[in-house]
Amino acid sequence: MSSASEPELLVLHAVRILGTADDESAAARYGLDVAVAREHLLDLEAFGLVRRAEFAGLGGWSLTGRGRAEDERLLAAELATDPTGRPAAVVHEVLAGFDPLNGRLRQACTDWQLRPGDGGRLDVNDHRDPAWDARVLDELGAAVAGVRPLLARLAAVLERFAGYDGRLDGALAAACDGDGSRVAGLGAASVHGVWMELHEDLLATAGIARGAVTSREGAD
Template structure:
């Protein structure tokens, strides 16, 4: 992470993050902690109340200069396939250790179809808001790992799975647009 916004935004989207997984320049982390924007605890790094306020201000500046219509259009496309992604991940998780190779192929196929519908809009949005390109890359990489037989790449909460990247992208849309998850479910 290059700057204060990137750190605060990652923590806003992910919640508490283990200190060894923050991925920010130590100087940025130290400055944010010294300013009271984040708390570094034994259980991880998280935003403070002041950090939430600072993040909201920085995000408002960024979104106001971005193509808000493009953000809205891309999110609408995202919502069109969100149910299919949730269903595919839920079915995969329900199969658990009994999941067969055919189950894996069905899940990958469903997620690839959904990704295909959001790939281009995410790429276009990433021109104005580069963090959406990172989600796109993470989703694509998770599908590649799943295609290679890596079962954890679909919905394992402990890895950078498709479901994890999708959930974080969804949260980013909600935060950036000032919406509540319940409004769109």
């Protein structure tokens, strides 16, 4: 049976995964009511776990060092609640399967932005070669297809991993329909944006710091 995370963890983890989040995006990340998310954010701020910054009329929450440590503690405790150890085993097995797919997707995103030019240099992809772009989208689709069964395994033990597949599929479909910003554009609306969130979520849940990923394919 899939384990449902506590709202406090979901709000704190949403801020970590998103990097910077306002009340609405922190709530939306895991389908929480905005008022519930805001209450938790204010509590987390009172305990020094998140801080809010404002600039040019825009504001958002981010984790403090203490907040990151608390997120790691809560994630570890969540895995430890199952005496069988199955969720922890699944997370590490999925991470091992994710690594080669991560390399494929990173290369596809690079190829979407750059392509070989004269003299062996890389030029900005001007997207005037439909065959090149079609190959890149095929490779992107292969990475997304490859991660779907891994996501199904994750969602079967940890409910908060549900939804990544639909977000990846939606971004990929929009990219294939001609919206190039949905390939590697900034923000969570692109395939790369969703993938980065997933990678951070996996590493955080496994208790692995992103900077420690040195022997793998590399970070996003």
